[in-house]
Amino acid sequence: MALSxxxxxxxxxxxxxxxxxxKYFDTSMGFFWRASHQQIYQELRKMADKEWxxxxxxxxxxxxxxxxxxxxxxxxxxLDQWILAAAKLQPAKDDxxxxxxxxxxxxxxxxxxxxxxxxxxxxxxxxxxxxxxxxHYTKPKALPDTQKGIYLTLxxxxxxxxxxxxxxxxxxxxxGTVKPL
Amino acid sequence: MALSxxxxxxxxxxxxxxxxxxKYFDTSMGFFWRASHQQIYQELRKMADKEWxxxxxxxxxxxxxxxxxxxxxxxxxxLDQWILAAAKLQPAKDDxxxxxxxxxxxxxxxxxxxxxxxxxxxxxxxxxxxxxxxxHYTKPKALPDTQKGIYLTLxxxxxxxxxxxxxxxxxxxxxGTVKPL
DNA sequence: TCTTATTATGCAACTAATTGCATATGAAAT
DNA sequence: ATTTCATATGCAATTAGTTGCATAATAAGA
Numbered sequence: 001m002a003l004s005x006x007x008x009x010x011x012x013x014x015x016x017x018x019x020x021x022x023k024y025f026d027t028s029m030g031f032f033w034r035a036s037h038q039q040i041y042q043e044l045r046k047m048a049d050k051e052w053x054x055x056x057x058x059x060x061x062x063x064x065x066x067x068x069x070x071x072x073x074x075x076x077x078x079l080d081q082w083i084l085a086a087a088k089l090q091p092a093k094d095d096x097x098x099x100x101x102x103x104x105x106x107x108x109x110x111x112x113x114x115x116x117x118x119x120x121x122x123x124x125x126x127x128x129x130x131x132x133x134x135x136h137y138t139k140p141k142a143l144p145d146t147q148k149g150i151y152l153t154l155x156x157x158x159x160x161x162x163x164x165x166x167x168x169x170x171x172x173x174x175x176g177t178v179k180p181l
Numbered sequence: 182m183a184l185s186x187x188x189x190x191x192x193x194x195x196x197x198x199x200x201x202x203x204k205y206f207d208t209s210m211g212f213f214w215r216a217s218h219q220q221i222y223q224e225l226r227k228m229a230d231k232e233w234x235x236x237x238x239x240x241x242x243x244x245x246x247x248x249x250x251x252x253x254x255x256x257x258x259x260l261d262q263w264i265l266a267a268a269k270l271q272p273a274k275d276d277x278x279x280x281x282x283x284x285x286x287x288x289x290x291x292x293x294x295x296x297x298x299x300x301x302x303x304x305x306x307x308x309x310x311x312x313x314x315x316x317h318y319t320k321p322k323a324l325p326d327t328q329k330g331i332y333l334t335l336x337x338x339x340x341x342x343x344x345x346x347x348x349x350x351x352x353x354x355x356x357g358t359v360k361p362l
Numbered sequence: 363t364c365t366t367a368t369t370a371t372g373c374a375a376c377t378a379a380t381t382g383c384a385t386a387t388g389a390a391a392t
Numbered sequence: 393a394t395t396t397c398a399t400a401t402g403c404a405a406t407t408a409g410t411t412g413c414a415t416a417a418t419a420a421g422a
Contacts, residue, residue: 012286032278064370092273097213103330105193145359146285153278159344178326245400
């Protein structure tokens with residue numbers, strides 16, 4: 001559902017090909033939304049069918065032709081309507097939390113190992129986010145309006161990473177007190 | 182995929198019917214995993230087919246018969262193996278973050294309204310979590326091993342709510358500086 | 363020179379999840 | 393007396409998302 005709206009949001013800024021969007025979902029918007037290229041290409045065609053997007057084929061030699069998409073007026077209208085409707089707040093599904101429920105019933109060693117892996121990932125991610133903030137978002141109130149929301153999503157990313165790294169410490173200590181089976 | 186493992190994790194503690202599991206996913210495990218009854222009933226039948234679960238039909242009059250499921254040895258083995266494999270860390274998809282990207286392109290009013298709605302929800306949720314902590318989890322190290330992981334998931338819930346409420350303040354101020362279209 | 367990465371899309375099969383509907387009773391609330 | 397809630401499952405249709413594979417050129421690195 002909302003993948004299409006995420007795509008339209010990206011297209012507010014500029015026209016994109018599927019390939020470029022796939023990269024966009026790996027970096028910028030990838031902070032809180034992942035999509036594979038297969039999914040994106042499918043979705044783009046569906047959206048073009050509904051006339052939310054218009055497509056222009058760009059001939060190339062050697063490589064496959066590109067298809068560049070832009071948002072239509074109907075698409076923008078759909079997006080505006082979507083923003084009016086409240087999104088449902090669904091909890092983030094996280095396999096690792098399920099694993100924690102198993103502590104005491106299953107061996108804790110692999111869980112601790114995975115916690116350490118996650119810590120490394122979170123540390124890296126936090127660094128990336130902080131670097132972006134320090135480079136482009138030092139004065140939030142001075143940003144153009146179109147950047148303010150993006151800044152706020154970045155702050156969610158930073159805050160989450162900081163929290164998880166904090167929690168990690170407590171988790172490691174407590175899991176250390178679990179008797180091996 | 183992981184819904185089946187979440188179900189098996191629940192069944193580590195006790196046998197359950199689909200109906201009871203649906204409630205379980207609305208409360209306890211619902212902090213980080215939601216599933217509708219339709220999905221749960223389907224999944225239970227699939228799992229019984231694979232012999233990860235065994236089913237016992239309990240005849241009732243007036244009401245439909247219950248089916249009570251228990252974890253088999255094969256199911257437990259599957260669960261143990263699953264814990265060994267690292268879960269992939271995928272970001273939580275959140276529609277509201279997409280909406281924030283639209284600030285400056287679309288009217289900010291409904292976004293601010295939704296932020297306020299979310300704040301209320303987060304406040305309520307935080308209270309619920311805190312009450313659970315204060316009632317059952319005041320001394321984490323004194324808990325039985327089987328409760329320690331659950332405590333840690335609860336702390337994730339509390340930490341997330343606290344962070345979002347904090348972030349909410351900054352978000353409201355910054356969104357207040359956005360010029361209306 | 364051989365391998366790998368980048369560019370650029372697509373099909374097919376499958377699994378996961380949602381939406382809407384249907385059934386049927388007893389108990390509690392209005 | 394009527395509505396709503398809780399109990400207890402299910403089907404059918406659809407949408408969303410994943411996995412694996414295929415193609416085909418160019419450029420860069422080992």
